Amino acid sequence: MKRSWIAVLVTVCLAFGLRALLLIDATALWSDELYSVGKSFQPSFSHLLAMLREDTHPPAYYGLLWLWGHLVGQSPVSLRFLSWLAYLAGGLVMVCQAMALGHAGTRARVGAVAALLAFCSPYPIRFAIEGKSYAVLVLLVALAWWWRRSAHPVAYGAVAGLAGLTHFYGLFLVLAAAAWDGSRRRWSFSAAALIGALPALAWMAYAADYLFSSRAGSWIGVPDYALLEETLARGLGLWPLPKLALILLLLMVLRRWGGLRRLPWPSWNLLDRSGLIPSLLMVFGVVVVSFVKPMAFSRYFVVLLPAVAPVLAVQIGAFELNRFGRGCGLIILGLLMVSWWGPGFSELDAGVGGVREQDQFRLISQRTMRLQDRYTPRPRLFNLSDRMEAAMGRIPLPSSPWGGNGDLKQRLQGPDLPRQLWLASSGPPPAMERKLKPLQSRVEQEGYHCEPQATDLTHARLLLCRSEAMGRSE
Numbered sequence: 001m002k003r004s005w006i007a008v009l010v011t012v013c014l015a016f017g018l019r020a021l022l023l024i025d026a027t028a029l030w031s032d033e034l035y036s037v038g039k040s041f042q043p044s045f046s047h048l049l050a051m052l053r054e055d056t057h058p059p060a061y062y063g064l065l066w067l068w069g070h071l072v073g074q075s076p077v078s079l080r081f082l083s084w085l086a087y088l089a090g091g092l093v094m095v096c097q098a099m100a101l102g103h104a105g106t107r108a109r110v111g112a113v114a115a116l117l118a119f120c121s122p123y124p125i126r127f128a129i130e131g132k133s134y135a136v137l138v139l140l141v142a143l144a145w146w147w148r149r150s151a152h153p154v155a156y157g158a159v160a161g162l163a164g165l166t167h168f169y170g171l172f173l174v175l176a177a178a179a180w181d182g183s184r185r186r187w188s189f190s191a192a193a194l195i196g197a198l199p200a201l202a203w204m205a206y207a208a209d210y211l212f213s214s215r216a217g218s219w220i221g222v223p224d225y226a227l228l229e230e231t232l233a234r235g236l237g238l239w240p241l242p243k244l245a246l247i248l249l250l251l252m253v254l255r256r257w258g259g260l261r262r263l264p265w266p267s268w269n270l271l272d273r274s275g276l277i278p279s280l281l282m283v284f285g286v287v288v289v290s291f292v293k294p295m296a297f298s299r300y301f302v303v304l305l306p307a308v309a310p311v312l313a314v315q316i317g318a319f320e321l322n323r324f325g326r327g328c329g330l331i332i333l334g335l336l337m338v339s340w341w342g343p344g345f346s347e348l349d350a351g352v353g354g355v356r357e358q359d360q361f362r363l364i365s366q367r368t369m370r371l372q373d374r375y376t377p378r379p380r381l382f383n384l385s386d387r388m389e390a391a392m393g394r395i396p397l398p399s400s401p402w403g404g405n406g407d408l409k410q411r412l413q414g415p416d417l418p419r420q421l422w423l424a425s426s427g428p429p430p431a432m433e434r435k436l437k438p439l440q441s442r443v444e445q446e447g448y449h450c451e452p453q454a455t456d457l458t459h460a461r462l463l464l465c466r467s468e469a470m471g472r473s474e
Contacts, residue, residue: 009112012337013119017088019341020128023348024080025392027355028362031427033079033131034384040065041074054210058203060165061133075391079131087128090139090306091118097146098310101274102317110317117309120337122237122344123302129348134302137167142306145275148177148189157192164200168295169303171200172286177278184272220294223287230298235308238343243336250332258325264318266311274314275307358428360460361385367454367462369395373411373421377435379404382424408439412446419467423450426460436461 029037039055040062042048048066052059065082072078098114099107118124127134140163147156160177163170178193204211221227232240254260271277283304290296321329347356354362365385368374376382382402390397402424403411411418421443425436440450443465454462 005112009115013091013115016120016125016341017084017128019345020087020125020348021084023345024084024129025077026348027350028360029076029079029131029385029388030357030359030361031378031381032357033076034361034381034388036062036065036079036131037074037384037388038380041069042066053207055207056211057133057167058165058171058200060162061136061167064136073391076131076388077392080129083127083131083135084129086135086139087119087124090135090142091115091124093139093142093146094118094306094309097142097149097274097306098313098317100146100149101270101310102314106314106317110313113316114309114313116333116337117313118305120340120344121235121309122340123234123305125340125344126234126347127299127302133166134299137163137170138302138305140166141170141173141275141303144174144177145306145310148275149273153188153192156189157196159196160193161196161199164197165203167300167303168200168204169282169286169300171197171204173279173282173303174200176282176285177275180278180281220290220297222294223290223296227296227298231301234298234302237336237339239339243339246332246335250328253328254319254321254325258328259322260319260325264315266315270311270314274311276311279304279307355459358459360426360457362389363457364424364426364454364460364462365389366395368422368424369398371422372400373418374400374424375403375405375408375411375421375439376424377405377439378425378427379407381426405439405442408442412442417446417467421448421465423463423465424461429459432459432461436463440465 039051040048042051045063045066048062049059052062065079068082069078072081095111095114095118099111102110124135124138127138140159143159144156144163147153147159160170160174164174165171174193174197178190178197181187181193182190229240232244236243251260251263255263266276283301287296319325319329350356354360361381362385364382366389369386369389374382379402386395386398386402389395408421411421423436423439423443425432427435440463444450447468448465449468450463450465452461453464454460
């Protein structure tokens with residue numbers, strides 16, 4: 001590959017990575033990220049473990065985040081910056097893996113394609129600055145496939161164990177790999193994976209009361225076409241099916257006029273060494289089980305990225321094209337990059353309102369920062385939002401916390417009723433209205449009149465409720 005093309009490649013990848021970094025504080029922490037704060041930014045590790053016993057995920061990421069917060073500080077930026085570092089490291093491992101899997105004469109092209117997939121495609125970008133475990137999970141799975149291909153069972157088992165303790169999809173992947181390697185009589189790797197899976201299995205037993213209850217994963221539905229479409233959209237970006245059709249058309253053009261003599265299918269050896277076969281086995285198993293106990297969720301399938309990206313890079317890098325074929329390929333690649341640069345960042349840069357996953361906690365925290373008698377159906381999340389905004393220096397630390405429904409009931413039964421109080425919520429509008437309505441009804445029954453105060457917010461409500469009786473007495 002010419003130096004000029006290498007410079008272009010590095011520039012494009014740096015542009016994507018740096019843009020993600022610059023957006024690290026562009027949106028408010030959304031509910032799942034605030035839950036990460038509540039779980040990990042604990043005063044002691046024992047508090048963390050006790051809280052995680054009532055959680056859907058295993059403890060490794062939250063333990064790492066706890067240590068990270070004590071080292072560099074507990075703030076929204078430090079929370080997301082850890083994921084950004086994991087995104088960079090995971091991308092580098094995937095590029096190295098793809099080049100190691102490629103043929104000697106194609107490794108430069110393979111590395112270039114792998115870099116674009118690992119650093120610029122929607123899946124890794126979407127979670128590059130997410131205060132959740134996904135970027136760390138991708139890094140650990142990429143390292144596991146690297147050590148498995150390199151024939152280092154001890155390192156493979158150790159990293160696989162960490163992946164299983166980071167997310168249960170990591171555990172499912174490790175178990176699928178153990179079953180596959182066992183069927184191929186690679187006993188050392190099968191045993192390494194099984195031993196690595198033991199800590200995550202022990203954690204499942206420790207948290208079994210919650211994990212096997214109806215509360216765990218209650219938001220996940222039975223697999224349907226929407227799951228496939230959303231997963232494709234996470235991998236390809238906006239309009240995934242038209243993009244697949246465009247890629248198919250490109251292959252037909254390359255086959256007829258672009259010098260592509262035949263469309264090479266990935267070899268069995270490549271599928272095996274890359275970890276793609278165990279990954280597909282895991283997907284099949286998860287989808288089948290999900291018809292009984294739903295657990296197939298599109299964002300969790302980011303765990304496939306460390307196997308899929310190197311395989312695609314090896315296949316595309318092996319194309320031998322004429323000048324016309326290379327030109328067509330560059331045009332389609334350019335169109336993909338443009339679509340990934342624009343809509344690919346839409347969820348990370350949500351504009352003035354700072355909406356992230358239909359939440360606007362930050363703006364409510366800022367607009368109520370010096371107010372008393374604040375109540376919400378989501379007090380824990382609003383208190384965590386206040387804490388993070390105070391850590392960033394955007395608001396003073398509130399003198400009184402947010403209260404919930406029980407706190408509001410107790411306040412209204414007291415002898416000294418407030419002249420006014422505030423009600424707030426954030427989230428998807430229908431759910432937000434439904435959860436806020438009981439609080440509003442309660443204060444209105446006590447003679448308060450509530451008026452909206454944040455009509456410019458699309459995914460948050462703020463109500464000022466004044467006592468009508470006190471207003472008349474004045």
